[in-house]
């Protein structure tokens with residue numbers, strides 16, 4: 348095993364969801380900044396980066412949010428909270444930024460087939476893929492079109508509004524995992540939470556309708572009693588298959 352793999356193995360094994368942090372211990376806020384920078388490097392669907400990260404350091408704000416997390420210790424004892432938010436509503440601006448980036452990459456070069464494909468990906472396909480309306484008219488049309496298309500060719504089925512929400516949450520969750528592993532490497536513990544009043548958290552952050560809370564992560568110096576029991580995983584042969 349490579350030395351890096353050994354270190355990674357240690358990080359993965361040391362990460363445990365921790366529900367109680369040492370509220371007296373000093374906390375390196377720079378470790379959080381570094382971990383957010385690493386989280387932003389996570390893979391994400393079409394590099395649209397439809398995510399946002401809200402840091403909460405203020406004790407009163409943490410206490411208020413802990414209430415919205417149903418009083419969970421992982422929030423009330425946290426040195427900081429990180430709220431990961433999906434921003435499906437920002438697809439147009441992110442598509443334009445990606446398009447501009449590709450254009451910049453090709454500046455002064457002849458536009459061949461590969462370049463055109465890359466430009467069309469952000470210029471044509473992404474607008475088609477991400478356009479939606481909350482009443483689902485566009486997506487119903489897309490679904491019918493997709494079904495007919497599937498009669499003659501291989502088909503990408505994830506075209507509904509529900510699918511778009513899943514897509515942005517997948518990417519946000521990958522960023523959450525990078526963040527948590529990074530915090531473990533920095534010597535801290537974390538707890539991902541989906542147990543919270545999402546409507547109240549969203550309104551507390553003053554977010555628009557198209558934004559959703561993906562996860563709230565509590566963090567701090569972990570206490571032993573904050574880890575509930577031995578790690579349990581279903582036997583490997585029940586979840587890992589080889590084709």
Ligand SMILES: Cc1cc2nc3c(=O)[nH]c(=O)nc-3n(C[C@H](O)[C@H](O)[C@H](O)COP(=O)(O)O)c2cc1C
Pocket residue numbers: 362363364365366419421538539540541542543562578
């Ligand atoms: C999306 C997600 C939401 C979770 N929500 C909560 C939560 O609200 N409260 C909590 O105590 N743990 C929560 N957990 C932690 C899981 O219970 C924990 O990851 C699981 O029991 C495995 O334990 P481990 O993380 O220590 O390996 C959540 C984990 C994930 C991935």
